[in-house]
Amino acid sequence: MLHALLRASHLSAFEETPALVARHAGEAGLHRARIYVADIQELVLREVTGQGLDSGEGGRELRVDATLAGRAFRDGQPYSTPAPGLMEHWLPVLDGTERLGVLRIDTDDEPDEPTRAAMEGLASLVGLLLVSKRHHSDSYARLTRVSPMSVSAEMQWTLMPPRTFANRRVTIAATMEPAYATAGDAFDYALAGHTAHLAVFDAMGHDTSAGLTANLAMATCRNQRRQGKTLGQARDAIEATLLEQFAHSRYATAVLADLDLDTGLLTWINCGHHPPVLIRGRRWTTHLACTPTHPLGTDLGLPATLCREQLEPGDQLLLYTDGIIEARDAQGREFGRDRFVDFVIRHQADGLPAPETLRRLVRAVLEHHDGHLNDDATVLLCEWHGSPEAAAPAENQETPGSEAVHRPAADGVRARAGIWDASADTKGTTGGAWRKAGSGAGADAVPGGGRSAAGLAG
Numbered sequence: 001m002l003h004a005l006l007r008a009s010h011l012s013a014f015e016e017t018p019a020l021v022a023r024h025a026g027e028a029g030l031h032r033a034r035i036y037v038a039d040i041q042e043l044v045l046r047e048v049t050g051q052g053l054d055s056g057e058g059g060r061e062l063r064v065d066a067t068l069a070g071r072a073f074r075d076g077q078p079y080s081t082p083a084p085g086l087m088e089h090w091l092p093v094l095d096g097t098e099r100l101g102v103l104r105i106d107t108d109d110e111p112d113e114p115t116r117a118a119m120e121g122l123a124s125l126v127g128l129l130l131v132s133k134r135h136h137s138d139s140y141a142r143l144t145r146v147s148p149m150s151v152s153a154e155m156q157w158t159l160m161p162p163r164t165f166a167n168r169r170v171t172i173a174a175t176m177e178p179a180y181a182t183a184g185d186a187f188d189y190a191l192a193g194h195t196a197h198l199a200v201f202d203a204m205g206h207d208t209s210a211g212l213t214a215n216l217a218m219a220t221c222r223n224q225r226r227q228g229k230t231l232g233q234a235r236d237a238i239e240a241t242l243l244e245q246f247a248h249s250r251y252a253t254a255v256l257a258d259l260d261l262d263t264g265l266l267t268w269i270n271c272g273h274h275p276p277v278l279i280r281g282r283r284w285t286t287h288l289a290c291t292p293t294h295p296l297g298t299d300l301g302l303p304a305t306l307c308r309e310q311l312e313p314g315d316q317l318l319l320y321t322d323g324i325i326e327a328r329d330a331q332g333r334e335f336g337r338d339r340f341v342d343f344v345i346r347h348q349a350d351g352l353p354a355p356e357t358l359r360r361l362v363r364a365v366l367e368h369h370d371g372h373l374n375d376d377a378t379v380l381l382c383e384w385h386g387s388p389e390a391a392a393p394a395e396n397q398e399t400p401g402s403e404a405v406h407r408p409a410a411d412g413v414r415a416r417a418g419i420w421d422a423s424a425d426t427k428g429t430t431g432g433a434w435r436k437a438g439s440g441a442g443a444d445a446v447p448g449g450g451r452s453a454a455g456l457a458g
Contacts, residue, residue: 152211184210242297313386323377
């Protein structure tokens with residue numbers, strides 16, 4: 001089944017994907033296969049039908065927070081529920097560890113292990129197909145939007161990396177709001193060998209020019225690191241680019257960081273930005289103090305300090321912009337740094353995957369600000385799991401008084417990234433077994449509404 005579907009997909013467009021998947025799945029005894037993709041804010045799951053301008057005409061819309069499909073999406077694991085004459089299954093659809101949506105499959109009865117394996121393989125292949133088709137499909141872009149998008153947001157989302165990445169050494173998750181009108185914020189990350197490059201930018205203003213400023217800063221940063229330049233050289237190049245384009249009229253604050261995935265040594269430069277927050281042991285937090293240089297594009301002549309911090313396995317690093325902590329309620333009270341960090345700690349302690357923690361954080365910030373933000377709000381969370389192999393740290397790279405720590409990857413790495421693994425030991429993971437949902441019409445069995453604002457309510 002999977003081989004035939006893959007061959008058939010090579011000469012197909014996004015709009016043809018649901019029919020191809022349903023046909024090949026049906027031939028393998030997996031009935032009524034239906035694909036649902038999440039909107040940008042991860043509020044709803046929208047069915048891909050292959051019809052209409054958004055390829056979703058006539059399809060269902062299911063709420064992420066009120067349906068069994070949404071539960072599979074949130075938890076990153078499959079759920080099954082009995083229905084009249086059949087078993088209904090919901091499986092998460094991922095691109096690596098980025099959550100794309102869910103796949104629904106019906107079977108005539110309780111599936112055996114080969115059937116479960118076939119469904120899991122199909123869900124994985126659907127994720128690969130969606131990723132291979134979406135970049136040249138306006139239908140996919142339309143389907144994953146529930147509101148009009150500004151020009152600046154169009155630029156930002158096109159350049160952003162996936163919102164989640166994980167391997168045995170690191171988990172990275174990020175989020176950005178307002179999703180349809182973001183302008184001056186940007187986040188970036190990439191891996192090269194044993195180094196994870198991290199960056200957050202916050203450009204002056206909240207207009208298209210702010211978006212251009214952030215995009216130029218991020219593009220210059222990428223250009224420099226791909227040439228093998230240091231953090232200091234990247235900072236200097238970003239400053240030069242912004243001065244050349246805007247002549248002191250625009251600037252951006254930023255944190256540029258490198259994490260050595262073998263040793264856990266974090267190095268960073270603070271360019272007039274909020275200091276990173278370090279969470280240790282899921283309870284202890286501190287600001288990572290580092291003398292900041294001036295914001296990029298201001299040319300104030302302040303020296304750039306390369307700071308270092310030795311991380312321990314399980315440490316979490318938070319890079320964020322001021323929109324997260326400065327959102328105010330009707331009484332003028334800020335959401336605040338303490339509430340922000342406490343929210344992350346509590347939800348991670350509850351065992352939620354990193355991307356789900358950030359999704360709920362954004363919802364909490366929006367609710368605090370009556371559903372609308374006056375400034376961009378961005379968070380990047382990076383957790384170092386430790387090195388799977390003991391490797392000597394680079395000479396003279398340790399913080400005085402600290403020692404590089406080498407341990408196997410921490411238990412539950414896959415769970416914190418939001419990945420379900422049937423072969424994994426159940427201790428510290430999201431399950432290790434398919435979950436059965438009740439057959440009643442409770443909150444986890446609510447069918448979706450139509451494609452309207454009413455579908456988002458409740």
